[in-house]
Amino acid sequence: MGGLHQLLQERGAIFAGQGDGRTPRHFGDPRGEYRTATESCGVVHRADRRLLRVHGRAPRQMLHGILTNRIPEPPGRAGRGEAVYGAMLTPKGRMVTDLTTLWLGAGEREGLGLDVATSGHAAVLGHFTRFLPPRFARVDDLGGRTGLLTLVGPGAERVVRAAFATAPAAGYGLLDGGPADGGLLVARGQEEVPSWNVWAPVGDVADVWRRLETRGAAPVGWAVWETLRIEAGLPAFGVDMDETTIPVEAGLVDRAFDHDKGCYTGQEVIVRIRHRGRVNWHLRALRFGDAAPAAGEQLFEAEGTRVRGRVTSVAQSPRFGQAIGLGYVRREVEPPGVLRLGSGSGPEVGVEQC
Numbered sequence: 001m002g003g004l005h006q007l008l009q010e011r012g013a014i015f016a017g018q019g020d021g022r023t024p025r026h027f028g029d030p031r032g033e034y035r036t037a038t039e040s041c042g043v044v045h046r047a048d049r050r051l052l053r054v055h056g057r058a059p060r061q062m063l064h065g066i067l068t069n070r071i072p073e074p075p076g077r078a079g080r081g082e083a084v085y086g087a088m089l090t091p092k093g094r095m096v097t098d099l100t101t102l103w104l105g106a107g108e109r110e111g112l113g114l115d116v117a118t119s120g121h122a123a124v125l126g127h128f129t130r131f132l133p134p135r136f137a138r139v140d141d142l143g144g145r146t147g148l149l150t151l152v153g154p155g156a157e158r159v160v161r162a163a164f165a166t167a168p169a170a171g172y173g174l175l176d177g178g179p180a181d182g183g184l185l186v187a188r189g190q191e192e193v194p195s196w197n198v199w200a201p202v203g204d205v206a207d208v209w210r211r212l213e214t215r216g217a218a219p220v221g222w223a224v225w226e227t228l229r230i231e232a233g234l235p236a237f238g239v240d241m242d243e244t245t246i247p248v249e250a251g252l253v254d255r256a257f258d259h260d261k262g263c264y265t266g267q268e269v270i271v272r273i274r275h276r277g278r279v280n281w282h283l284r285a286l287r288f289g290d291a292a293p294a295a296g297e298q299l300f301e302a303e304g305t306r307v308r309g310r311v312t313s314v315a316q317s318p319r320f321g322q323a324i325g326l327g328y329v330r331r332e333v334e335p336p337g338v339l340r341l342g343s344g345s346g347p348e349v350g351v352e353q354c
Helices: 002-010 030-039 059-064 118-131 156-164 202-214 222-231 267-276
Strands: 042-046 049-055 084-089 095-103 112-117 138-141 146-152 172-175 184-188 195-201 281-289 298-300 307-317 322-330 337-341 348-352
Touching: 002 202, 030 042, 030 222, 042 202, 042 222, 049 059, 049 118, 049 146, 059 112, 084 267, 095 118, 095 184, 112 118, 118 138, 146 156, 146 202, 146 222, 156 184, 156 195, 156 202, 195 202, 222 307, 222 322, 281 307, 307 337
Parallel strands: none
Antiparallel strands: 042 146, 049 112, 049 138, 084 095, 095 112, 146 195, 172 184, 184 195, 281 322, 281 348, 298 307, 298 337, 307 322, 337 348
């Protein structure tokens, strides 16, 4: 992605704080970038997601028993398909990753695409080694061949339509054959944050960025995207969810599961919790006021000594006018509630439903 990295440098990118040193945290004006992302249209380079391709004799049938949600139908010649959000679990019902399933071409020959968390992709590949029979399906890591740009803001739909002559209200559209044939995949992003995702061959990402700029998009850093995500109460794998998380704890059961499909790995645990049990921790929205906590800090009841929660994400929110975050809180603490940061005598933390 050398061409894109050079382009981002030319736009004034500050790369501090990102693990690979290639994702801009901001472009010198975080407040202005937030206004862009909430009032017009910003374009964000995303390195937190990675595209995998599952193909072979029977990829759909093989994934059916591995993923928590249903497998969509191929898009056909029209190139317009449905994207389905789901998860991959261990036999004990804990997360391998969350993911979005879509097709990379018009038919089954091109294979299914899995949009997975970059932080979890190695575990996904290891999981497939155990549970994906190579006679029927194989997996290719497209992380070095594709890149992701996200358009965000109330003007994003207009920019996407001007750049690609399509802006799917839901699902995705394949352009020039899609990623399997060196083309693009344009997908509707998070409903809670008005956005569209553009997957492109790695050598074309810089040109796609320029095309989006000429249609009205402005550079926005990763920090703003994180702020918008946290404001919307959306957990991210590798940040708010990991290999110890049961998806019920993260509030994913209504979004990421098809409860009428056949068996999948980890299903027994989820069904048992759903019908006869409960989990001890729940993801909650946190309001810190003037406090500036770090991820990992613990939450306590007033004057108490027992840990009642922990912080996973933090951002300074222009929308709420304070520091906010996400974290896990004991089920006994019903929102809206109040906990204390760091100790039983620490600053108050508001606990709300995500």
